Amino acid sequence: xxxxxxxxxxVVFAIGLLFAAHFRIIDSYIQIVFMTIGINIMMSxxxxxxxxxxxxxxxxxxxxxxxxxxxxSILSVFCFGSKFGDPLLPAASVLIVFPIIVLIGGAVAxxxxxxxxxxxxxxxxxxxxxxxxxxxxxxISAIENMDFIGGSRGFQGMKDTVWAMIDIFxxxxxxxxxxxxxxxxxxxxxxxxxxTYGKGVNAICQDEVAAEIMxxxxxxxxxxNFMVAxxxxxxxxxxxxxxxxxxxPQSFNILKSTEALVMVYLGGMGSLSGAVISAIIFxxxxxxxxxxxxxxxxxxxxxxxxxxxxxSAGVIKWVMIPxxxxxxxxFRPEGIMGNRELGDVFPKLKKFYRFK
Amino acid sequence: xxxxxxxxxxxxxxxxxxxxxxxxxxxxxxxxxNVKLMSGELTGLIGPNGAGKTTVFNLVSxxxxxTEGQILVDGKPTAGFxxxxxxxxxxxxxxxxxxxxxxxxxxxxxxxxxxxxLGYGFFHSVIRSKRYKKREAKVAQEAQELLEVFDLQRFxxxxxxxxxxxxxxxxxxxxxxSTHPKLLLLDEPAAGLNxxxxxxxxxxxxxxxxxxxxSIWMIEHHMDVxxxxxxxxxxxxxxxxxxxxxxxxxxxxxAVITAYLGDDNI
Amino acid sequence: MDFIIQNVLNALQWGSFYALIALGYTxxxxxxxxxxxAHGDIFMVGAYISFFLAGxxxxxxxxxxxxxxxxxxxxxxxxxxxLVGVTLERVAYRPLRRKGAHRLxxxxxxxxxxxxxxxxxxxxxxxxxxxFPELVEKQIWNIGGITLTNLKVMVIVAAILVFLFLQWVVTxxxxxxxxxxxxYDKFAIxxxxxxxxxxxxxxxxxxxxxxxxxxxxxxxxYPVLEPFMGMLIGWxxxxxxxxxxxGDIKGAFVGGxxxxxxxxxxxxxxxxxxxxxxxxxxxxxxxxxxxxxxFGMPQSTKI
Numbered sequence: 001x002x003x004x005x006x007x008x009x010x011v012v013f014a015i016g017l018l019f020a021a022h023f024r025i026i027d028s029y030i031q032i033v034f035m036t037i038g039i040n041i042m043m044s045x046x047x048x049x050x051x052x053x054x055x056x057x058x059x060x061x062x063x064x065x066x067x068x069x070x071x072x073s074i075l076s077v078f079c080f081g082s083k084f085g086d087p088l089l090p091a092a093s094v095l096i097v098f099p100i101i102v103l104i105g106g107a108v109a110x111x112x113x114x115x116x117x118x119x120x121x122x123x124x125x126x127x128x129x130x131x132x133x134x135x136x137x138x139x140i141s142a143i144e145n146m147d148f149i150g151g152s153r154g155f156q157g158m159k160d161t162v163w164a165m166i167d168i169f170x171x172x173x174x175x176x177x178x179x180x181x182x183x184x185x186x187x188x189x190x191x192x193x194x195x196t197y198g199k200g201v202n203a204i205c206q207d208e209v210a211a212e213i214m215x216x217x218x219x220x221x222x223x224x225n226f227m228v229a230x231x232x233x234x235x236x237x238x239x240x241x242x243x244x245x246x247x248x249p250q251s252f253n254i255l256k257s258t259e260a261l262v263m264v265y266l267g268g269m270g271s272l273s274g275a276v277i278s279a280i281i282f283x284x285x286x287x288x289x290x291x292x293x294x295x296x297x298x299x300x301x302x303x304x305x306x307x308x309x310x311x312s313a314g315v316i317k318w319v320m321i322p323x324x325x326x327x328x329x330x331f332r333p334e335g336i337m338g339n340r341e342l343g344d345v346f347p348k349l350k351k352f353y354r355f356k
Numbered sequence: 357x358x359x360x361x362x363x364x365x366x367x368x369x370x371x372x373x374x375x376x377x378x379x380x381x382x383x384x385x386x387x388x389x390n391v392k393l394m395s396g397e398l399t400g401l402i403g404p405n406g407a408g409k410t411t412v413f414n415l416v417s418x419x420x421x422x423t424e425g426q427i428l429v430d431g432k433p434t435a436g437f438x439x440x441x442x443x444x445x446x447x448x449x450x451x452x453x454x455x456x457x458x459x460x461x462x463x464x465x466x467x468x469x470x471x472x473x474l475g476y477g478f479f480h481s482v483i484r485s486k487r488y489k490k491r492e493a494k495v496a497q498e499a500q501e502l503l504e505v506f507d508l509q510r511f512x513x514x515x516x517x518x519x520x521x522x523x524x525x526x527x528x529x530x531x532x533x534s535t536h537p538k539l540l541l542l543d544e545p546a547a548g549l550n551x552x553x554x555x556x557x558x559x560x561x562x563x564x565x566x567x568x569x570x571s572i573w574m575i576e577h578h579m580d581v582x583x584x585x586x587x588x589x590x591x592x593x594x595x596x597x598x599x600x601x602x603x604x605x606x607x608x609x610x611a612v613i614t615a616y617l618g619d620d621n622i
Numbered sequence: 623m624d625f626i627i628q629n630v631l632n633a634l635q636w637g638s639f640y641a642l643i644a645l646g647y648t649x650x651x652x653x654x655x656x657x658x659x660a661h662g663d664i665f666m667v668g669a670y671i672s673f674f675l676a677g678x679x680x681x682x683x684x685x686x687x688x689x690x691x692x693x694x695x696x697x698x699x700x701x702x703x704x705l706v707g708v709t710l711e712r713v714a715y716r717p718l719r720r721k722g723a724h725r726l727x728x729x730x731x732x733x734x735x736x737x738x739x740x741x742x743x744x745x746x747x748x749x750x751x752x753x754f755p756e757l758v759e760k761q762i763w764n765i766g767g768i769t770l771t772n773l774k775v776m777v778i779v780a781a782i783l784v785f786l787f788l789q790w791v792v793t794x795x796x797x798x799x800x801x802x803x804x805x806y807d808k809f810a811i812x813x814x815x816x817x818x819x820x821x822x823x824x825x826x827x828x829x830x831x832x833x834x835x836x837x838x839x840x841x842x843x844y845p846v847l848e849p850f851m852g853m854l855i856g857w858x859x860x861x862x863x864x865x866x867x868x869g870d871i872k873g874a875f876v877g878g879x880x881x882x883x884x885x886x887x888x889x890x891x892x893x894x895x896x897x898x899x900x901x902x903x904x905x906x907x908x909x910x911x912x913x914x915x916x917f918g919m920p921q922s923t924k925i
Contacts, residue, residue: 057726130860133857141895199467203460207456210457217438329723330721
């Protein structure tokens with residue numbers, strides 16, 4: 001029972017959510033919020049693999065999301081859309097092909113992570129941070145200069161794929177895929193990082209020299225770790241592009257990378273459950289602070305004094321959240337969870353579940 | 357118990373170093389260094405501070421690539437090998453300043469050091485295949501045995517940074533042994549230990565030497581440790597070998613005394 | 623030929639901006655090993671401060687002549703901007719340092735402070751772009767077909783002077799010696815009786831002050847202000863500092879000019895949309911080949 005409790009809980013939750021979405025108990029806005037949470041969980045847990053577990057400092061995670069988003073969007077339009085001529089594949093195959101498309105996007109993103117992982121053989125820390133920022137900018141401006149996929153105007157047409165799915169069965173398909181991929185992400189990372197093989201990553205973080213001399217092939221582990229992280233971010237990008245139905249290079253700029261960074265450090269470096277929790281909290285905060293009413297309420301003392309001032313929620317949100325984070329950092333300078341997992345913080349929880 | 361405990365051909369050189377030199381810019385850290393370590397030997401490498409001892413170890417363990425010269429481990433040249441490759445050939449080492457993975461449990465420290473014969477990769481670890489389970493069980497069993505043999509069982513789930521210094525030293529040696537070495541390089545194992553711990557250490561090293569059937573080569577400043585344990589000692593200064601021989605020969609060697617105590621003429 | 627010289631001048635001007643900002647990054651990094659990601663936004667704040675000062679000083683209340691106003695604004699902007707920098711250090715970074723937080727948490731805090739500056743500016747002043755008043759009458763010198771404005775010359779001269787000044791401070795003065803000492807070993811320095819916190823404050827004053835100067839000069843050369851003006855230029859200047867070898871004054875200076883030359887060179891040959899692509903690719907290639915930058919010391923691990 002203990003062995004499966006978490007799995008059962010997850011499945012029940014997922015089915016419940018899907019049912020609620022299908023029968024319109026939760027409206028499409030709430031669905032989008034859940035999907036954003038899922039994508040942010042994918043981003044933060046995958047970045048946590050590099051920045052938390054391996055202790056590197058890369059700040060260009062959105063670049064890989066961007067690659068995944070573009071590759072899977074283009075494939076998806078080729079296969080099911082009408083933008084580049086007739087669809088290559090029959091619409092009926094969409095349910096099998098779609099996850100493959102997303103995974104291919106992830107795979108290409110994984111390969112592109114070599115841009116960062118190869119320099120990481122020789123350098124660490126801040127120099128690697130720069131390399132990753134440069135890669136982020138480079139990829140965005142490369143895509144902006146590719147006119148055949150829309151350049152800086154963005155790229156669309158992926159909704160055809162989603163409609164093809166809805167034609168087969170009218171249900172909340174994207175929510176379904178996001179739930180599946182989110183669970184897949186956490187599952188892959190958890191299994192990788194808890195194996196002796198994956199603990200090589202932690203060994204590199206704590207003492208790279210000792211790791212190399214104690215027979216850990218550090219370069220290989222680094223490449224694999226970067227690839228897993230980038231690949232999962234690429235999958236997140238593929239899903240994101242299909243939810244929105246439109247991608248623009250600027251939606252993967254350094255601000256997006258910053259969001260991922262914030263989620264990792266808010267959760268605590270190297271804590272998988274911390275990354276998940278902080279992704280939920282962070283997305284929740286973003287959504288809550290989007291409401292103009294709440295912002296107006298929060299700022300009412302100030303607006304009373306300056307009646308001319310009409311703050312917009314979209315802007316104030318980005319003052320509040322960083323401010324909140326700075327304050328959180330002052331009180332918990334190691335993030336919400338530190339480097340511990342949920343089971344370590346609440347040992348009693350361990351009685352109820354086992355997570356592999 | 358250990359894979360290496362099968363009988364090895366006596367008196368085959370486990371390490372052979374021929375005219376090894378290492379230069380950093382204009383500084384010659386190691387100059388024309390030669391050594392031949394027989395299997396089962398317990399040898400010492402001594403010399404004043406900055407003599408190039410640790411550099412020799414760094415070269416042998418593959419951390420530096422030598423400027424000149426050749427290193428053969430078990431008859432195989434290691435030129436161009438990364439340290440993890442050299443380790444998998446059978447050279448393990450400890451460090452002058454303890455370098456344990458401080459935020460991983462003692463058990464994990466010993467398990468991760470068995471990376472070279474893990475025998476499974478990323479996909480096996482994710483799908484938790486049969487091979488994964490078999491290999492993990494094997495690795496865990498080896499680690500468990502080492503912990504028991506080293507009497508570290510009670511610290512299994514502790515973090516190394518919370519252990520006493522002497523225990524950390526012991527753990528580092530245990531971790532080195534978990535890579536199944538033919539040759540164990542100990543870089544100042546007695547550094548920072550008090551005289552009581554030093555006595556324990558001498559016993560420990562002698563016991564390891566017998567139990568694990570491993571050749572040991574150690575750098576040490578505590579002369580009593582070296583003199584008591586080593587059958588053969590090499591002395592280097594400014595990268596050059598100035599003397600070698602049995603402990604008794606070294607004790608009275610004029611060049612050694614000059615190197616350590618300085619020249620009377622100054 | 624004229625074309626080339628003209629572009630070299632443009633490159634020198636852009637390089638000067640990058641260099642001025644990169645110097646601030648490198649100073650703080652050299653002492654604290656902290657990437658002060660808010661530095662680009664301090665540059666932005668500097669530009670805004672100078673804007674309001676200019677409006678105030680030229681305006682009916684004070685009514686200075688533009689040139690007089692400029693002379694007053696330069697030191698005033700630097701002082702006020704450095705106050706912003708020091709405030710950030712006091713309020714956000716120092717408490718974290720005291721608590722012994724992981725270095726990267728301080729970096730994230732810096733990143734957040736940058737966002738706060740950007741968006742609070744946007745919230746208070748709105749998205750409308752501000753037009754900077756003309757302080758120094760623009761003079762165009764025409765020397766053999768090459769146009770040269772007094773502003774360009776001013777910017778380049780300012781960058782060189784700041785570089786020489788900082789180089790002097792770091793290598794020749796007691797404060798500079800203390801700065802270098804802290805970057806070597808920040809645990810031993812308090813034991814030597816050096817007031818670490820004061821030195822750090824001085825570092826922030828210098829770095830932010832010159833970012834303020836850069837903001838003022840930038841606002842005068844390109845007189846349109848917007849809240850995100852510091853973001854891209856800040857990131858780029860930071861990359862320039864790293865390419866030069868972060869922590870090294872000379873490296874930041876050279877890196878800034880290098881970036882300026884690369885960008886102007888690209889734009890003069892290719893469409894301007896390729897500017898960032900080429901600039902970042904070239905910088906990436908340099909870092910691939912020399913991972914610690916042009917003047918950086920190779921990282922060595924001792925075992």
